Amino acid sequence: HIILLIWKNSKHYNIPARLVVLMREICNSLIKQATKYVSGEQIFTMIESEEANLAVTMLKTTLSVCGAFKSTYFDYKTTANAECPANPWKIQNNALFMRLDSFLERCHDILDLTQTIVQFTKLAKIEVGGTKGKTLTASIKQIYEDFHHAVAKFKAVPYDIMDVGAKAFDDDFYEFRCSIKELERRLGAVVSLAFDDCSNVYGRFKLLDSFEGLLERPIIQDELEKKYIGLVQSYGQDLKTVQELFLHYRDQCPIAWNLPPIAGALTWCRGLQERIEIPYIKLNLLDRAILEREEAKEVSKVYLTIRASLQEFESQKIEEWGRDVEQSSHSKLKLPLLIRNPESRLLTVNFDPALVRLLREVKYFLLLGLNVPDTALDIYQQVETFRAWTGNLDLIVNMNNDVLNILLPVERPLALPYLNKFDAMIEKGLSTMNWKSNGITEFIQDSMEQVQAVSEVMRTMKNNLKGINEQLMQYTKPLIVRKSKPVAKDEFEKDHKNFVKERYTEIKEGGKNIHTMVKDTNKVLRVSN
Incomplete structure (x- = not known):
């Protein structure tokens, strides 16, 4: 300026x-x-x-x-x-x-x-x-x-x-x-x-990535031009393989271990998408002259066709699953918390397996970045609550079932008041209370206290009975023990007298222990002497 x-x-x-x-x-x-x-x-x-x-x-x-x-x-x-x-x-x-x-x-x-x-x-x-x-x-x-x-x-x-x-x-x-x-x-x-x-397309692209920058130099580029054409052809063959796999397994997808059905099918589908998409992106970075060849254009058309089929499959699976969720999820949440076997009276947590599958499906949907239906997402937002509830209910059920399994017929009348009180407590969970009810946490706390009381009674009874039996088993030892060689009469009478005296002392002390255990059992059962 x-x-x-x-x-x-x-x-x-x-x-x-x-x-x-x-x-x-x-x-x-x-x-x-x-x-x-x-x-x-x-x-x-x-x-x-x-x-x-x-x-x-x-x-x-x-x-x-x-x-x-x-x-x-x-x-x-x-x-x-x-x-x-x-x-x-x-x-x-x-x-x-x-x-x-x-x-x-x-x-x-x-x-x-x-x-x-x-x-x-x-x-x-x-x-x-x-x-x-x-x-x-x-x-x-x-x-x-x-x-x-x-x-x-x-x-x-x-x-x-x-x-x-x-x-x-x-x-x-x-x-x-x-x-x-x-x-x-x-x-x-x-x-x-x-x-x-290199044995496959992915390995060849990985090799090219290793020499990134150097491949742009004219002499190296000229050397690899024919290889690029072969790479396009190999990728086209891989596309056909993917298409055959998709058509063969689309109705019965191979599911990875521990994956739920829908998320497993979509993971398999995503794997096929990545298998064709990553090489396609790298293919488009090749020289424009290679991409303008008829083989490259044909490969691009095949890729777009397969990708559209995979995306359609994914959308169809999500849509079908969404309809199933709408129809079944609400009814499953209205089931009672617990169910009881009428014959054995054993309890089972009534959290339907369909709800477990739903929660697992949503978890993997979110990991895959897929859209989740609002109904399923609302349920999944309570996953930690459901996990806490089912975990505590499992503890309650296991303690109750353990009591019923180890309870002898002669012991049942003694524990019956406690069992009846627990049964009255959980009746709501068997009939009126479902997974959408209010007050589930309080119900679980009260039931836990009651079943722990029953379990404590049974544990005390069984431990004391075991202790009494062990004490009595000590008295089964014979009073006279045969010696390996003859013993004089006076010596035998002396040893026998001492042995009887020791046994009386053992019985006296053991009797005190037995009385203590019986009193302890009476105390927990609230039975008067």
């Missing part, structure tokens, strides 16, 4: 010769500032520090600033020609920007150098699998070593590579590029062999 003002108002500097000098000086200042911002020494330092990406960014910034300067000049040249028709800026661009253009060309060359280093550095970490993996990996390592030597040789030049006046750069850079082209040919051959060694 200032130069335009000078051109419009100055009487001495509004001539082409002065403008040329001024613009050249500005260009020189711009080049000088750019070499301060990013010098050849800095670039090599960043490369040695494995920060070549930073060098790429700085070079792109330099090119952007210089390009913006030239673009601004051309904009103001148009303005000057319009505002000063009698004295337009009729100057050859080469006269103004010859040195700046040379600098920009140098920046592009060095940018190509740094980008090449970024790309080839990936080779250091690449491991190729397959039957030929070890040999191919060794070849890649050797290519990387040769590349490292080529870079080291170029770094040894005795001048600043950003110095536009260093004419030897062109020869040195040409030699470097020739070395890189040879390495590209070798690398293309290795990638081609690794490509042939």
Whole structure:
């Protein structure tokens, strides 16, 4: 803008010769500032520090600033020609920007150098699998070593590579590029062999991902063009395999272990979708010339057809399940909490298996990112509540059933008052109270207290009975023990007398223990002596 003002108002500097000098000086200042911002020494330092990406960014910034300067000049040249028709800026661009253009060309060359280093550095970490993996990996390592030597040789030049006046750069850079082209040919051959060694489409795409960036280099791209065509054909064959699997199993889907039926079918369907979708996305990243071929277009049509069939199958399954949920879920929630076997009087938690399946289905629907019908989602939002209720009811039922299973007929009259009280407590859970009722938590708490009381009574009775039996078993030992050799009469009478005395003492002490246990049993049964 200032130069335009000078051109419009100055009487001495509004001539082409002065403008040329001024613009050249500005260009020189711009080049000088750019070499301060990013010098050849800095670039090599960043490369040695494995920060070549930073060098790429700085070079792109330099090119952007210089390009913006030239673009601004051309904009103001148009303005000057319009505002000063009698004295337009009729100057050859080469006269103004010859040195700046040379600098920009140098920046592009060095940018190509740094980008090449970024790309080839990936080779250091690449491991190729397959039957030929070890040999191919060794070849890649050797290519990387040769590349490292080529870079080291170029770094040894005795001048600043950003110095536009260093004419030897062109020869040195040409030699470097020739070395890189040879390495590209070798690398293309290795990638081609690794490509042939892959057994499936997914493995081939994974191989291409490993060499991402390098595959865009023209020599490698030419080497792999025929492989890309074969890849498209292999993917087409895989699509046919998926289609056959879908048609064969759609009515009886293979369900993964522990998955509910609908979510299992949809997981299987999603697996088929991912199997065809991931390679398709990567396929579309190939060169446009490959995608324009008739084989690629046909494969794309087959993919879209199969994807539509899979999506239709998924929608159909979800719709059918949604209808079943609407019809059955509310009726299942209206079932009583408990049911009792009329013969054995054993209890069972009456949480219908259909509700369990519903909750599992919703869980996996949400994990798969599928839409869940509102009815099912409302029920699933109570899943933790249902889990707590059924868990506590299971404890109550198990304690009650254990009591009934171990209760002897002669013991039943003793425990009957407690059993009757518990039965009266849970009658609501057998008749009027369902899974949508209010007060379920309080009902469970009261029932738990009562069944624990019954269980405690039975535990005390059984433990005391066991203790009494163990005590009585001690008295079954014989009073006379046969010796292995004859014993004198006096000695026998003496030993027998002591033995009887000890047995009387045992019986006396044991009797006290038995009385204590009987009293304890009477206490829990609230029976008077």
